[in-house]
Amino acid sequence: xxxxxxxxxxxxxxxxxxxxxxxxxxxxxxxxxxxxxxxxxxxxxxxxxxxxxxxxxxxxxxxxxxxxxxxxxxxxxxxxxxxxxxxxxxxxxxxxxxxxxxxxxxxxxxx
Amino acid sequence: xxxxxxxxxxxxxxxxxxxxxxxxxxxxxxxxxxxxxxxxxxxxxxxxxxxxxxxxxxxxxxxxxxxxxxxxxxxxxxxxxxxxxxxxxxxxxxxxxxxxxxxxxxxxxxxxxxxxxx
Numbered sequence: 685x686x687x688x689x690x691x692x693x694x695x696x697x698x699x700x701x702x703x704x705x706x707x708x709x710x711x712x713x714x715x716x717x718x719x720x721x722x723x724x725x726x727x728x729x730x731x732x733x734x735x736x737x738x739x740x741x742x743x744x745x746x747x748x749x750x751x752x753x754x755x756x757x758x759x760x761x762x763x764x765x766x767x768x769x770x771x772x773x774x775x776x777x778x779x780x781x782x783x784x785x786x787x788x789x790x791x792x793x794x795x
Numbered sequence: 796x797x798x799x800x801x802x803x804x805x806x807x808x809x810x811x812x813x814x815x816x817x818x819x820x821x822x823x824x825x826x827x828x829x830x831x832x833x834x835x836x837x838x839x840x841x842x843x844x845x846x847x848x849x850x851x852x853x854x855x856x857x858x859x860x861x862x863x864x865x866x867x868x869x870x871x872x873x874x875x876x877x878x879x880x881x882x883x884x885x886x887x888x889x890x891x892x893x894x895x896x897x898x899x900x901x902x903x904x905x906x907x908x909x910x911x912x913x
Contacts, residue, residue: 688838718902727799728888728904774838783829783902787838 686711686779690786698794699767705760705789707749707775716778717758719749720785723771731773734758745769767795798822799891801905808879809913815875816908818889824869825891829902830862833886842887845872879912886910 689708697703709715719731732743739751749760758775770793775786798821808814818828826847831839843864844852851864861883863875872891876883888907 720904727906728890730902783841785831785839785841 686715686777686782686784688775688777688784688786690773690775690789693787693790695789695791696794697765697791700764701793703760703762703765703769703791705773705775705791707758707760707786709756709758709775709777709779709784711756711777711779713779717749717751718776718778718783719743719747719758719760720774720776721771722774722788728774731760765791765793767793769793799889799903799905801887801889801908803908804906805909805911807911807913810880811878813875813877814879814910815873816887816889816910818872818874818891818905820870820891820893820903823891823893825872825893826869828866828872828889828891830864830872830874831888831890833888833907839888842874876910879910881912884910884912 687710691706717734720728721731722728731747732741732749734741734751742748747762749758751758773789773791777784800819800821802817806814828845830842832842833839841854842857845864845866847866847869853859861877866872886907886909889905890902892902
């Protein structure tokens with residue numbers, strides 16, 4: 685079964701700072717990769733996904749992620765965060781018809 | 796996007812009772828729904844895959860007699876926590892995959908149901 689690792693569970697940064705959240709997975713087969721976000725008091729929602737093609741994926745709200753197959757990574761980035769980006773971010777990997785989630789990153793953006 | 800709704804959003808029950816949580820896909824049909832459990836400050840743990848018209852597929856370590864899943868229609872799956880105990884207190888989230896022509900199998904999540912067992 686695949687596993688997903690997210691480091692630095694708590695991230696605190698100021699507005700306009702750049703954000704990068706790491707995601708590594710362990711699964712040797714074909715994978716689909718996702719980043720989900722959960723804003724306070726709201727559902728999980730999809731930020732972006734990678735199925736195939738260009739490994740640099742652009743999502744909503746200025747987020748992007750890069751799939752590096754050789755590193756089994758799918759890191760999430762945003763060049764300049766806003767206070768409204770305060771949320772929990774989950775990386776998920778779908779392999780062998782199972783979706784596994786990482787433990788999440790709690791991101792707090794200070795105005 | 797597609798909408799998945801869970802009910803109830805919060806339930807408190809006494810130890811030993813059973814609790815049913817509903818998961819509905821409101822504007823699409825879902826042959827497959829997934830049930831997750833989330834402990835505080837931890838990730839979502841897949842409990843089972845609910846298949847319309849057939850038995851659910853449980854993940855290793857999840858008691859199928861404890862967590863009964865029924866997927867009677869293309870828009871409704873239910874999770875029943877039987878003889879609930881305090882250690883069953885958790886946040887339960889369902890999701891459904893929209894396999895319509897405009898989608899690529901994206902998962903949509905319900906708002907979650909918080910169960911507190913006294």
